[in-house]
Amino acid sequence: MSLKFVGLKExxxxLxxxxxxxxxxxxxxxxxxxxxxxTTRSGRIVQIEGNRAIIQVFExxxxxxxxxxxxxxxxxPMELPLSKELLGRIFSGAGNPIDGLGDVYAEKYEDINGKPINPVSRVYPRNYIKTGISSIDALMTLIRGQKLPIFSGSGMQHNKLAVQxxxxxxIAEQKGQKFGVVFAxxxxxxxxxxxxxRSFEQSGVLQKVVMFLNLSNDPVIERILTPRCALTAAEYLAFEHDMHILVILTDMTSYAEALREFSSSKGEIPGRKGYPGYLYSDLASLYERAGMIKGHGGSVTQIPILTMPNDDIxxxxxxxxxxxxxxxxVLDRDLDQKGIYPPIAVLPSLSRLMKDGIGEGYTRKDHSPVANQLFxxxxxxxxxxxxxxxIGEEELSAQDKLYLKFGREFEDRFINQGFDxxxxxxxxxxxxxELLSILPKExxxxxxxALLEHFYKKHEEKKRFRGEE
Incomplete structure (x- = not known):
């Protein structure tokens, strides 16, 4: 039974x-x-004090x-209509269709806040997701069920990277595996x-993508709902339809600023730089919705993208x-200004789970040692x-000059690659x-x-054949 009340206190x-x-x-x-x-507007109760409630109005x-x-x-609570029809559709930040194709015929409704995953039922993430981008696939491999953020800066090419x-x-080739993307x-x-x-439509991938778009002129409160709606859709496709879902959330800085504005309007005591003291637990409630669960064939992998204010990590x-x-x-502004795309800063970047999802049976047996050597x-x-x-480049030793040559080739040929x-x-x-063969074997x-004998020798012979030595 629903209750109706006439008039507002404040x-x-x-709010x-x-x-x-x-x-x-x-x-x-x-x-x-x-x-x-x-007209009608939607809201939700965000604070209760005795018999008084504070309501957040989305519009x-x-x-x-x-x-x-x-x-x-x-x-x-707020619920999202869910069905396989979500794939190929575009929604507002609050989960309303904005592609002109009508409402989703729902198989079920789920609370957008999700359900906590029992740690005992979590499966350790293994097997990698191929992105086709050398610096990511080789050096900071994305593992199925992982959460791996991209730290960017204002004006850099993180949107282009997200589209790519x-x-x-x-996913790594396995028969019968279904893959999809939830983009928020x-x-x-x-x-x-x-x-x-336009990019998703032109490349023909829209049919495997669920899009949630919260625009800058949309209500700021709706921004708080957007990642929750996206993750609810991802969990449904992953754990009820056994799909491997990659969730891309951009830009988490806009989300955090919306949270700061909302917290300020509630009169809460601010923490660092005005953000609420519960920013850590709030972000954790989103990021921890990635993973794999025993008894389910699907997985949720997250790539949150955030722009660091003033490039401050x-x-x-x-x-x-x-x-x-x-x-x-981590994206690097110096590489970006040199025209290198994607401008990924290799040294401060890492994937803590890559060691368990690469190597023989996953990628190639030499993957881990090659990645370590490149680093x-x-x-x-x-x-x-x-x-x-x-002291000037001319005064460097022959060995240091080889390292400079390796660095230029590494940035121009390995990190740098075309958008397509x-x-x-x-x-x-x-x-x-091929790049490591620039350096002496010792x-x-x-x-x-054994690896040097097989791989280094092969590329050394290629160089000799091309007359590079």
Whole structure:
């Protein structure tokens, strides 16, 4: 039974206050507000103090009257209609269809806040998701069921990278495995939203994508719902239809700023840089919805994308995200200004789960040692560059000059690749060996003798054949 109340006690920003409510109201319960002009708006209870409730109005409070507004309590939390029809559809941040194809015929409705996964029933993530991007696939491999954020900066090419990952991503080849993408954009401009939509349509991947778009001129409160709606759709497809779902959330900074605005309007005590003290637990409630569950064939893998304010990796949003997630992919502004795409900074980036999803039976037996050697050699490149900036490149030793050559080739050929270039893991690892063959064999201390004999010798012979030595 739903309850109706006439009039409001108070209006404060996106919040309204209702007094003299019964004891059986619940936190996160949905409400419907009917205005004088006959229109309705949705909201949910976000705070309860005795018989008083604070209601968050999704569409904003402009035009709402204190005396003539009727509030109806619906008796349930916000729920998303779910079915296989979600694939290929485009929704608003609150889960309403915006593609002109009508409502989803729901098989069931689920609370957008999700259900916590029992840690005992979690399956350890294994097997990799191929993105076709060498620097990610080889050096910070995305594992099925992992949460691996991308740390970007304002004005950098993270949107382009997100589109490329959606277009090219696929699970390692296994028969009968179904793969899909849930894409959620928060606080984006109209032209960025059109870019995402147009890119997916033109590349023919839209039929395997579920899109949730929250625009910058949409109500800021709706931004808080967007990732929850997206993850609810992902969990349904993964755990009820045994699909492997990749969730891309962009931009989590817009989400956190919406949360800060909402917290401020409630009068809560701010924490670091004005963000609420519960920012960590709130982000964790989203990120921890990734994973695999015993008895279910599907998985939810997350790539949250966030822009670091002032490129500051110690800012609360990237800082807390790094604590919760299993690694990070960091984009570098210097590489971006050099015209290198994707501008992935290799040294501060890592994937903590890649060691268990690569190697023989997953990618190739030489994957892990090659990745370690590329990291180690590129770290020495930075030392050689630092020395060259002091004494000049001409004064460097022959060995340091080889490292500088390796660094240039590594950035220009390995990190840098075309937007439409989709490399296999074999092509990526072979390219890694080709670049390592620039260095003397005795410098490759992360590779054992058997691998050097097989792979280094092969690429050394190729170089000799091309007349590079």
């Amino acid at each position: 209006i404060n920003g996106p 309204v206050v209702l007094d003299n409510l019964p004891d059986n109201i619940s936190f996160d319960e949905m409400v419907e507000l009917s205005l004088e002009d006959g 904003g409070t402009r035009g709402i009257s204190l005396t003539n507004t009727t509030t109806r309590l619906l008796g349930h 990952i959606v277009r090219q991503s696929q 954009a928060m606080g984006v401009t109209n032209d960025v939203a059109d870019y995402f939509r 110690t800012h609360p949003i990237p800082d807390l995200t790094g604590y919760i997630t299993e690694g990070q992919i 180690a050699s590129y770290a020495k490149v930075q030392d050689a560059r630092a020395l060259a900036s002091v 270039e989709n490399r296999t893991i074999e092509e990526t690892l072979d390219l890694g060996w 410098e490759l201390d992360r590779l054992d003798a």
